[in-house]
Amino acid sequence: MGKMRGNVLLGCMLIIALIASASCTTAPSSSTIVCNVEMTDLLECLPAITGAHPPAPTRRCCKVMRRVNLPCLCRYKPQLAKFGANPVAAMAVPKKCGIKRTPRC
Template identity: 35%
Template sequence: MTMMMVVIGKLSKMMVVVAVALLALAGGLKSVELCDMNEEGVMACKPSVTEPNPVDPSPECCQALSAANLTCLCDYKNSLLLPSLGIDPQLAMALPAKCNLTPPPNC
């Protein structure tokens, strides 16, 4: 893959993330689906990834996470989307291990 293709791919992904974040902030996003996790799954995990007092993930959270695309979730660890949803990226990246799931390499 050429460097130009990599840059275009990253810019495209960033534009999508910014658009989703803006919709969420503007209240135009009625439901959230993130990397094969529906709104119910995201909300089940939110207490575990929200500061200041995160809790251990619930069985519902771990079940939702087990069906999620973990590689896709890793792509968001440095994005603005997770913080815009009130999710701490470091706590989110620790969830797979807390749910006894194997995170993707280099995540």
């Protein structure tokens, strides 16, 4: 069950990393929706997945994670490492946010 959470989180964190890179090329007035959540909202979780010792996810991050379509994010899992995310930290976010039911990616 922990592995399932980790797999879903990897997908979620990939989206966050994509948001960070795409935010430089996206016009400020446009709003991109990824798996039912605005990309800018996903940025709330970026600190929790980057660096060697990232901090725990914030309440705002966890609030976003509860709204996101987790199965949708699974398709982004293979690209996560390309964006410098810490996979161990990424796999820990759903559990730290108290998300109990997650799909297998």
